[in-house]
Amino acid sequence: MTLQNIDGPIRKDAEAMLDVITKFSMEVMRPAGIELDRMASPKDVIASGSVLWEVHKKFRELGLHTLQIPESLGGMGGQIDPVAAIQIYEQMGYADAGLTISLSASARTFHLAALFSNPDIQQLARDFCEDREGKMIGCWAITEPDHGTDWGMGNAIPECGPSVRAVLKGNEYILNGEKSAWVSNGTIATHATLHVGLEPGRGMQGHGLAILPLDLPGITRGKPLDKMGQRPLNQGGIFFEDVVLPKKYMVVPSPDFLNTRAGQGLAAVNGGMAIVFAGLARAAFDEAFRYSKERIQGGVPIFEHANIKQKLMKMFAQTEAARAAARQMALYNWKNPSSPSVTHAVAAKCFSTQTAFDVASDAIQILGGYGLAKEYPVEKMFRDARTSMIEDGCNDALAIKAAEYL
Numbered sequence: 001m002t003l004q005n006i007d008g009p010i011r012k013d014a015e016a017m018l019d020v021i022t023k024f025s026m027e028v029m030r031p032a033g034i035e036l037d038r039m040a041s042p043k044d045v046i047a048s049g050s051v052l053w054e055v056h057k058k059f060r061e062l063g064l065h066t067l068q069i070p071e072s073l074g075g076m077g078g079q080i081d082p083v084a085a086i087q088i089y090e091q092m093g094y095a096d097a098g099l100t101i102s103l104s105a106s107a108r109t110f111h112l113a114a115l116f117s118n119p120d121i122q123q124l125a126r127d128f129c130e131d132r133e134g135k136m137i138g139c140w141a142i143t144e145p146d147h148g149t150d151w152g153m154g155n156a157i158p159e160c161g162p163s164v165r166a167v168l169k170g171n172e173y174i175l176n177g178e179k180s181a182w183v184s185n186g187t188i189a190t191h192a193t194l195h196v197g198l199e200p201g202r203g204m205q206g207h208g209l210a211i212l213p214l215d216l217p218g219i220t221r222g223k224p225l226d227k228m229g230q231r232p233l234n235q236g237g238i239f240f241e242d243v244v245l246p247k248k249y250m251v252v253p254s255p256d257f258l259n260t261r262a263g264q265g266l267a268a269v270n271g272g273m274a275i276v277f278a279g280l281a282r283a284a285f286d287e288a289f290r291y292s293k294e295r296i297q298g299g300v301p302i303f304e305h306a307n308i309k310q311k312l313m314k315m316f317a318q319t320e321a322a323r324a325a326a327r328q329m330a331l332y333n334w335k336n337p338s339s340p341s342v343t344h345a346v347a348a349k350c351f352s353t354q355t356a357f358d359v360a361s362d363a364i365q366i367l368g369g370y371g372l373a374k375e376y377p378v379e380k381m382f383r384d385a386r387t388s389m390i391e392d393g394c395n396d397a398l399a400i401k402a403a404e405y406l
């Protein structure tokens, strides 16, 4: 790492863990991300023998998937120094943002499962902690072909209701509808956190939440999505046709409960994005800085030219501002899980992702023609960063929503 670490001391055990993660991120994630990014088809990314599975398996072997699951269910929850947890996710974003999202999305469903008292649902969290091979993979399925930003806006008008509907019949729900091709891990997930319409008359606010296995009869998948950035991140649609869902899987059967917690969800998801993409900004800065010391033009390293120094200092300031805002927000929200600051989380997400994009773009400029070549990592970082400005909510629409919490 080129940038000086000004976080202050972290616990010794956390320091050791951070060393392990740094090694994993740079020796496993970074090269795997580059290999997966260059694959011609997104089908190759998830083919058996793909390096993607090695990344998931090694992540599990390190036990990192249990970071946010309580000890009573076999996880590491509560033990980790929060500053170290932030540094871990930032370092993973530094190595490969798309893979970081795949790994964290694979765990989020089971973190959530741990919060419910229903023993069958909690058992999922327990089984996930024990899974060291990457057999259980989660996804968060909310976006639908006709409803993207609509979900974040929470429109209450009946014409704007979720397309995936659940109708209660006795002790079972019948599910029908489609989740869009944007679901991260959509074609490889074994389990999902699924947002479903329960009361269509209430628009997007009439929804409930299910945590369910995706091998139930009537569930099928779309083809893996081919996209510009974060190509190592598998994405794809999930289809539901007369799926019989036992009632126990509908963990939130009341829209009111979810509506009062919408801010918590937004803060959690956007908070994570802020940290990961501050990491990507740091990675792009480091590449540009390193290159500026090596590339000779005009008889000197280009670092000696005033315009390059100025650009690097601007990139440095932007990156450090993103990292600082993400850290302060994450520490506050970590300590206040039931009343997190939504505005800080959304502001930090928008700022980090915009910064990652701007810094990666300036990094390309500093590398000149080589910045555009696949031989150097900044071209991929630029594409990955651009993607993040839409991921987990378009930045412009997120700002409109978050302003309500000011």
Ligand SMILES: Cc1cc2nc3c(=O)[nH]c(=O)nc-3n(C[C@H](O)[C@H](O)[C@H](O)COP(=O)(O)OP(=O)(O)OC[C@H]3O[C@@H](n4cnc5c(N)ncnc54)[C@H](O)[C@@H]3O)c2cc1C
Pocket (backbone or CB within 6 Å): 105, 139, 140, 141, 142, 143, 144, 147, 148, 149, 150, 153, 182, 183, 184, 185, 230, 387, 388, 390, 391, 392, 393, 394, 395, 396, 397, 400
């Ligand atoms: C890399 C990546 C990973 C993702 N992972 C997941 C995932 O795991 N699970 C999942 O369910 N989804 C996921 N998504 C989907 C993502 O959440 C949506 O793409 C996003 O919410 C935007 O929805 P949309 O693409 O349908 O755009 P739209 O909602 O169609 O928006 C198009 C444009 O219109 C603007 N707009 C729309 N409505 C309004 C409004 N009311 N006010 C003002 N402006 C508006 C938007 O800002 C945007 O510029 C992912 C997306 C990406 C790119």
